[in-house]
Amino acid sequence: MPFLLFSAQLKITALNATGSKANYAVRITFNQNIKQSDFKKYTIKAGIYYDIKAELTLKRRSFKLGNNVVTIAQFNKNISRIVIETKSPKNLNFNINKNVLTLSFGDSADSAKSSAKTAKDTAKSKIDSKDSASSPIANLFENIDPKAIQADSKDSAKAAKPATKPAQKPTPKQTESPKATTIDSKLKDKIIVLDPGHGGKDCGAQVNRICEKGIVLNITKKARDILKERGYKVFLTRSNDKYISLTARTKFANDKNADVFVSIHANALDKKSKNYKTMNGIETYFLSTARSERARKVAELENKDDIEVMNYFSKLSFLNSINSQRLLASNKLAIDVQSGMLSSAREIYRNTTDGGVREGPFWVLAGALMPSVLVEVGYMTNEGDLKKLQTKAYQDKIALGIANGIESYFVKNF
């Protein structure tokens, strides 16, 4: 992946406990190569900590290595902090290999003690964020603004609870359990983040004083209710009329360890477009650098509410966020969601136009670490679509279609 070498924004993309019995370690994986001078070291009474200009794309985590505790958290908007609580700082091994920092404790009493444990014990000994918050090092993290890392205050309250799901997806081997698990129960663990577009000061598309933000919020809430009823874990980036930046939306999904991210919008054409009044129907987009004329126009419309984001993501880090496996999964998700919406909408409007699955450079999808799509549920600039979009019947059908599409993606791919 050549883009990794040139990415502008350093990110921590994985945290794992690894190592053999003789030497347990914490692996901190970055999105690009790192070097010793990237880390600022501080010695404190409780041990050592390191600051690095990087974004932690995962939840804060603590690991126990013998008698030592390693905690990785976002300190502020720019800095991630690695705190090592230890009585024997001299035994810390700080090894950098390309984009991975490995922390372990050398041939000491500590590692000898820990070597008696099995790998399973180490995994279990992970301390959840609630516990470590009350530890003596808690003040090292007090600068962390929960609002900076959570998009929705209502949902962030839930996020403060210990994670029920590991940040790293376990490999199939690790998930093997002697108890038989039905497909159903496996699917119910899936986490879905739904993102109603725009909100607050950002009305989205506006036609005859009708705002996109309200229509898409109704649809999103309905889709949430349907999916929750089926047993899925569903979170909304917003559940009321408030403004959220584009980057906060995907960050929220990443923090929730979501399995899919679906951003919900209604379309509108510029008055200068020749199809201004006639273009209608449903479309689903996934993120890529492909720039068809139509995708470019929709992307322009959906990107414009957050100008800062253009500075935040340099073009290269934007490319960096496109991983070919995720692109393929997003394409599959887009196909299922599009066909779900179409067949549901056609139950009441048989002539609903299939705008198809398209790809484009959507900033709102750029930061997501999971398969993610953006749906356009109709054209507000088309009289027929606008009428439909305002009815509960159509909103409910679209919501059902989105829910069915997500579910069918899960059934096929997990």
Ligand SMILES: [Zn+2]
């Ligand atoms: Zn929109």
